[in-house]
Amino acid sequence: MPSEPITAPATPRRQVRSTASRRATPVGRALVLLAAAWLGPLLAYALGLAGLLPLVVLGLTAGLLRAGRTLLDRLVLAVALLVGALCAAALVFSIWPWGLHPVPVAGTALTVLLGIAARTGRRPRLPRVTVADLVPVGAAVAATVALGWPYLRADGVTGRLTYAMAGEDNSRHLATVEGIRAVGGYLFTDPDAAARIAPEGMVWYPQGFHVTAALLDTFLRSSTATGGPVDAFDHYLGWTLGAYALLLLAVAWAAGWIAGRQLDLARSLALTGAVTALCLGSELARFVVYGYPGETLGLALTAILVALVCRPVARTGTQLCLLGALCVGVGFAYLMFLPVVGVLVLAWLVRHRRSVRRRPVLLVAVALVTVPLAPLPSVAGLLFTRQVENVATGGGVAPRYDAFLALCALVGAGLLAGGLRLPVWRRYAGALAAALVFAVGFHAYFRVLGTDPRYYYGKALHLLLVVLLVGLGALALLLPPPWRAAGTRPGATGRILVAVAVVAAAVGVAGLPRGGGIFAQPFGARSTTWSAAWWSGTPARPRPAEVTARALAQAPVRPDTVDVVVSGHRREGYLSTLFLSTLRRTAGASAPAVYHLPLAEPARSAAVVAAVPGRIRFLAADDDAVGVVERLLAEQPELRDRVSLQRLR
Structure with missing residues (x-):
């Protein structure tokens, strides 16, 4: 009997269809x-x-x-x-x-x-919000609103200019942000297009903050088109305050991250409040007063990097990517901190060389991006600007060494109380030593030059200050850990009250209520903090702000004409011209009429006509200014073909 052919059992059509759909x-x-x-x-x-x-x-x-x-x-x-x-x-x-x-x-x-x-194979997953998350965020927001209050309460563009003109750097950083938006990227990638909008010195300046602000501003506007001058100015102030909020958050977070299990909610509240108060009372408040958004972002990223070097994340691959990104960010935001950052990262690589070797592909990929990009602004600055010469320029600094001594003593007490027995605090001690050596090295450099420490020595001290604030979590080592001696601890209410008392003490030490404290600086006839001086309006410049606002409203832009404000008050014409050209996005084209000229009349106007070969419109702020320009034209009548005069009402 012939055998039947053996065939596979029939698969139901529905099952075939299901299998195909799964594939x-x-x-x-x-x-x-x-x-x-x-x-x-x-x-x-x-x-x-x-x-x-x-x-x-x-x-x-x-x-x-x-x-x-x-x-x-x-x-x-x-x-x-x-x-x-x-x-x-x-x-x-x-x-x-x-x-x-x-x-x-x-x-x-x-x-x-x-x-x-x-x-x-990961799916997005986030932890739940806790009260401990809200403490640093709330402190950063509250402190930023407090420091930004002069801008928030100001009446119109004149009121905001009154405070923004306290620092000339605000004009240059605003011009850089607007130049990046107009160019569509870094200024150095299209210097010809940026030449009219931004000053030449900013083309090769580190632009990490500026490109971040420009991109976020483009998203916020849902447009690549530039806004009006007042609108762009207001947005810039917002991004500057946002960078300061990030700095406060980063420092408080880094302090808590390093302290780790030593912190419960009450101690986290005390540490966050104390760190925030000291940030507001110290010279870090000057970043908003004078307009240092690039340094602000650079210090925020440095604080995060210090925390990660001291207490790395569990996954080596994630740690490598984070450190690489932070190195690039610091290099592009404020390259001066890159030497310390580089030393800390190299120390981490050496210390964790065994685990790093297990990720050779990722290590090479991160190195190929980080090594050439992180120092790129430094190399470009050395090649195309007078960066080395600028280190020895700027005003002198008068640091409060007693404040640094107090912070060093507090952090040192925590380290000696047992911190040096723990790996995380030994790494922090190494980071603190690197920052201290960096600051001392700058001081020695200026002494070798035969001059008092100047502007960039102050920046090195800012880095040291941030590292010290991050280390304040070491004070928790002076107390029993929160999970021990439960029977001897006060209740939750008592612990919160103790934390509030610690914050109040930090507020007093920082001099926030009345401007005293360990960080007080001389301002005229009295000593006070930068925050207190800012809130009282001491650095404000109402006259130049009012003149700038009048010029902005009364003198429409003329093609191929440089507008120059003239005033009988020393330095007023310079400041008004500087900010007027920035608001009109002509800071680059107007630079010859602004920089490297006398600050007082009549020498300034005479220098302007010699420095600017094209058309000039003098905008006279007062009768004395009108007389200065009229005498200049009377003495040099050939200038009338290209020089005009307009009296601001």
Whole structure:
């Protein structure tokens, strides 16, 4: 009897269809996510909601990280990663055809993040919000609002200029941000296009803050078009205050991260409050007064890096990426801190060389990006600017060494009380030593030059101050850990009251109520803190601000004409011209009429006509200024063909 052929049992059609769909699901899901990564930004841009996209990128980055225990840990580390990545990616944005347009930037960022999720198999996951997360955030927001209050309460552009003109650097940083928005990337990638908008000295200046602010501003506006001068000025002030809030948050977070299990909620409240109060009372408040947003961002990133070097995250790959991003961020934000950062990172690599060797591909990839990019602004500055000469310039500094001595003693007490037996605090001691050697080295450098320590020595002390504030968590080592001796501890209410008392003591020591304290500086006939002087209006410049506002309103821009404010008051014409040209986005074109000239009349006007070969319109702020220009034209009648005079009402 012939045998029947053996055949496989029939598979139900529904099962075949189900198996095929399961096989197609990963590809289909990837296509859907890729479409969402680009259609989402396109839709948000069309609806004017592109300002939400940076929050989406931040949330997705934090969700994909597997480092830190709390939501705040994830967000701080995500910010550090994104700032460094942006500084590197902006080199690409500067040369591709779309510039800083929100759609391609957000689409690319989301595509990369989704690719990382697919490669690692991770899904976005965030810890829940806790009260401990809210303490540093609330302190940073409250302190920033307090320090920014003069701007918030100011009446119109004249009122805000009154305070912004306390520091000339505000004009140059604003011009750089607007130049980056106009160029669509770093100024040095298109110096010819930037020449009219930004001063020449800013073309090769580290632009990490500026490119970050310019990109976020483009998202916020849902447009690459430049806003009006007043609107752009207000946005710049907002980004400056935002950078200061990030600094406060970074320092408080770093102090808590290093302290680790030594902190419970009450101690976290005490440490955060004390650190924030000392930041407000110290010279770090000067960053808002004089306008140092680049240094502000650089110090924030440095504080985070110090924390990660002392207490690394658990995953070596994540740690490598974070340190690489922070090195690039510091190099592009404020390159002066890069030597200390480099030493700390090298020490970490040597200390963890065994675990690093297990990730050779990632190590090489991070090194290929970090090693050439982190020092890029330094190398460019050495090649194309007078950077080395500028180190020995600037005003002198009068640091409060007694304040540094007090902080060193407090941190040292915690370290000697047992901290040096713990690896994390031994690493912190090494970081503190590096910052101290850096500051002492600058002091010795100026002594070798035969001059008193000057401007950049103060910057080295700022770094030392931040490292000391980060180390204040060592004071927790003087007390029993919160998980011991439970029967001898006060209750929750008592512990909170103790924390509040510690914060109040720090507020008093910092001199916040009345301007005294350990950081007080001489201001005229009295000594006070930068914060107290700022709140009282001591550095404010109401006259130049009022003249600038009048010129902005009464003298429309003329093509190929340089506007120069003239005033009978010394330095007033210089400041008004400087800020007027910045607000009109002509700071580069007007630079010959601003810099390296006398500050008083009539010598200044005579120097202006000699320095500017083209058309000049003098804007006279008062009758004395009118007389100065009229005498100049009477003495040199040939100037009337290219020089005109307008009296501001």
